[in-house]
Amino acid sequence: MTASLCEYKFRNGETCGKTFEEEVYETSPYCILHINFPDESDPKYNDIINKKNAKVQEKAQAGDFNFEGAKVFEINFLRLGRDDGVAFLPSSFQCLPLKNRDIDVLNFCDAHIKGNVTLMEATIQGNISFKKAKREGDVSFDDAEIQKDVWFKFATIQGDASFDLAKIYGKVSFVEAEIQGNTSLHGAKGDISFIGAKICGDALFDKAKVEGDASFDGAKIMGDNFFCRYAEINGALTFEGAAFKDPSVQEEACRKAKQTCEQAGDRDIADYHFYREMEAKRKRKKWYIRYPEAPLLQYGLWFGVYPFRLLLNFALIFAFFVCWFWVTNGVYTYSGLTDSMGFSFLNILIPGYGIFATTTPYHGVPVIVETAIGAFMWPAFIVTFARKYMR
Numbered sequence: 001m002t003a004s005l006c007e008y009k010f011r012n013g014e015t016c017g018k019t020f021e022e023e024v025y026e027t028s029p030y031c032i033l034h035i036n037f038p039d040e041s042d043p044k045y046n047d048i049i050n051k052k053n054a055k056v057q058e059k060a061q062a063g064d065f066n067f068e069g070a071k072v073f074e075i076n077f078l079r080l081g082r083d084d085g086v087a088f089l090p091s092s093f094q095c096l097p098l099k100n101r102d103i104d105v106l107n108f109c110d111a112h113i114k115g116n117v118t119l120m121e122a123t124i125q126g127n128i129s130f131k132k133a134k135r136e137g138d139v140s141f142d143d144a145e146i147q148k149d150v151w152f153k154f155a156t157i158q159g160d161a162s163f164d165l166a167k168i169y170g171k172v173s174f175v176e177a178e179i180q181g182n183t184s185l186h187g188a189k190g191d192i193s194f195i196g197a198k199i200c201g202d203a204l205f206d207k208a209k210v211e212g213d214a215s216f217d218g219a220k221i222m223g224d225n226f227f228c229r230y231a232e233i234n235g236a237l238t239f240e241g242a243a244f245k246d247p248s249v250q251e252e253a254c255r256k257a258k259q260t261c262e263q264a265g266d267r268d269i270a271d272y273h274f275y276r277e278m279e280a281k282r283k284r285k286k287w288y289i290r291y292p293e294a295p296l297l298q299y300g301l302w303f304g305v306y307p308f309r310l311l312l313n314f315a316l317i318f319a320f321f322v323c324w325f326w327v328t329n330g331v332y333t334y335s336g337l338t339d340s341m342g343f344s345f346l347n348i349l350i351p352g353y354g355i356f357a358t359t360t361p362y363h364g365v366p367v368i369v370e371t372a373i374g375a376f377m378w379p380a381f382i383v384t385f386a387r388k389y390m391r
């Protein structure tokens with residue numbers, strides 16, 4: 001008697017049994033990968049999980065990464081596609097030599113994965129996708145439901161990484177990953193982390209619902225678009241130390257980050273993103289506004305965000321004029337270093353103090369310059385300080 005074949009229907013209309021000649025598991029109409037998870041109280045629970053894991057291992061070893069509709073406990077392809085071509089799979093932690101160094105098709109359409117999905121240091125030629133669309137050569141997790149985390153730490157993805165319509169109940173991690181195509185995400189219950197990641201294409205997070213934090217700290221965002229304005233992020237969205245190629249991307253991303261940080265009550269991080277947003281706004285202006293604004297507004301007044309950096313600038317300007325008055329030694333009747341210090345201090349603090357103290361118009365110019373700087377910087381310092389510590 002020949003065992004009957006798995007009746008699971010793929011998206012292309014073919015059945016699993018016809019395509020892979022998978023036989024059914026015991027009395028069920030489906031094969032081991034396509035049967036539902038048994039109850040944890042089921043005496044066969046461990047046996048089924050082990051058989052599912054062994055099947056994943058067997059398929060991977062054979063270079064077959066089509067897991068469409070599979071219900072598996074854990075997917076763990078560590079270091080897949082590296083030069084050594086070795087995969088470590090979790091069920092037995094065996095090293096599996098792989099014939100194909102890179103994965104062309106990684107298909108997780110409609111898959112239900114109970115555990116983590118880990119693709120550390122993997123090189124995936126196609127797209128990783130949780131989208132409904134499916135194309136040849138893509139890596140696809142269409143409509144997948146992942147109850148734990150998704151890990152793509154240090155992975156290089158040469159296509160798109162798309163999580164549209166996927167249900168992810170754990171964290172999503174693209175730490176230090178490089179995504180050469182677009183990145184899109186619809187929702188995650190845990191945190192999403194792109195720390196140190198490089199996103200070369202567009203980022204589409206407009207429809208994202210993230211229940212935790214979304215961190216892009218230290219990420220390199222090279223694309224022309226970063227859609228996140230309508231994303232619902234319950235935690236904080238952060239871009240600390242992130243580099244942006246396009247200032248308009250930086251402006252939108254940092255504005256959204258500022259709003260989420262304010263909602264989360266983290267004022268310091270919100271201020272940081274306000275600073276980055278203003279920096280992006282400056283960079284978008286015409287060159288004859290952009291360049292003068294850099295020393296004045298950004299690195300002079302620090303956009304009113306950093307009182308102590310402002311104070312340091314103030315001290316540097318004060319010290320510069322102390323030296324100037326000391327070296328030129330022609331102002332009023334003062335001479336020597338201590339007198340110059342006193343004069344510079346009063347001149348920068350009291351508008352107009354030094355105007356009548358100059359002996360020649362030539363010496364009047366630096367006095368006026370210092371007076372003008374002081375007249376702006378003291379109020380700016382008071383406002384910045386008050387804004388940061390007294391609201």
Ligand SMILES: [Zn+2]
Nearest residue numbers: 006016031034
């Ligand atoms: Zn099947």
